[in-house]
């Protein structure tokens with residue numbers, strides 16, 4: 537029985553781009569499966585890097601006071617994933633489910649606490665003159681890639 541938590545509107549933090557990216561993360565976690573594990577894990581981690589980069593750019597540009605603290609949480613997550621992936625066990629159905637469970641739980645805890653805090657802060661401040669939303673392409677071989685143990 538696969539472990540699945542579906543995205544729900546209650547996970548929204550009130551920033552459209554971030555909410556859409558979070559929703560897509562849930563879709564990718566759901567898509568993890570043993571038959572195409574290498575591909576689905578890679579796709580998920582690539583998107584995590586993209587999402588973290590976008591979210592962090594938004595926080596930095598807006599002058600979010602808890603930016604550094606939030607960055608640390610993303611780094612800790614990357615380290616936990618790297619540890620999980622680096623354990624050198626082969627993939628099994630149980631291990632795929634374990635990863636799914638870990639990702640779903642982390643995402644929900646993180647979104648509903650820390651991302652929500654950012655959403656509330658951003659939406660309650662005066663309208664900024666410059667656009668905040670900007671897509672940032674992650675650099676390959678960058679910090680997160682290194683933490684995830686990939687080239």
Ligand SMILES: [Fe+2]
Nearest residue numbers: 591646650651
């Ligand atoms: Fe975050």
